[in-house]
Amino acid sequence: QKEVEQDPGPLSVPEGAIVSLNCTYSNSAFQYFMWYRQYSRKGPELLMYTYSSGNKEDGRFTAQVDKSSKYISLFIRDSQPSDSATYLCAMRRETSGSRLTFGEGTQLTVNP
C-alpha cells in the first residue's frame, strides 16, 4: 500500500468553480505537507506548504491539513484556465531530512 494516496482524476471543472484536491496518508509521522503544480512538459513547482494541522491561504489557494484523519486538501477559488495542470501533494517526516514522499498527482482541467 502506498504511503500517500491521491486520486489521479482527471478532474474537469468550469471556469470560476471552486476546486477541491485531496490526499490521504497512512504514516502519522508526516509533519510537513506540500502542494506542487506541474504543467504539461514541465517540472513540478512548489505552490505552498504547511506544518502540522490547520489552514494556510495564499491568494486563491488554501491548503488544509487534518492530521487526525490523515487527510490534506488544496482548495482553488475562482479557478482559471491557467490553473489547468497536475497537482501533486508531498509530505515529509521530521526525521527524514529533506526527503519527500509524493502522491501520484491529480490532473485538473479548467474549461473556459
Next chain:
Amino acid sequence: DADVTQTPRNRITKTGKRIMLECSQTKGHDRMYWYRQDPGLGLRLIYYSFDVKDINKGEISDGYSVSRQAQAKFSLSLESAIPNQTALYFCATSDSARLNEQYFGPGTRLTVT
C-alpha cells in the same frame, strides 16, 4: 535563464546502452535529487546528495548510479539501460535551511527500446 537545467531533454536509446543524464543548478543549493516519474506511481526518489561527498540511495536506486561532480552538478547514469527504465526523469535542488522547498528542472524524457 533557468535555475535548474537538465540535459538532454529527450533521449531514445537501446537496451544495454549506457546513458548519462546531467543536471546543473545556479541556485547555490547544497542538496540535489534525482527522481523518476511514471504514470500511476508519481515521483519516486532515486538518489540524493547533501553535498559533494555525501550521496545517498533513494527508494529505487537499483540499476542507477550518480556522481556529484561539484556543488552545482549532479549526474545520473544508467549503466545498462532496460525498457522498464523508460520514464520522465527530474533533477531537483533544495537548501538545507529550507527543507520543504524543492526546485525542479524541466525533466528528461527517456525511452529505452
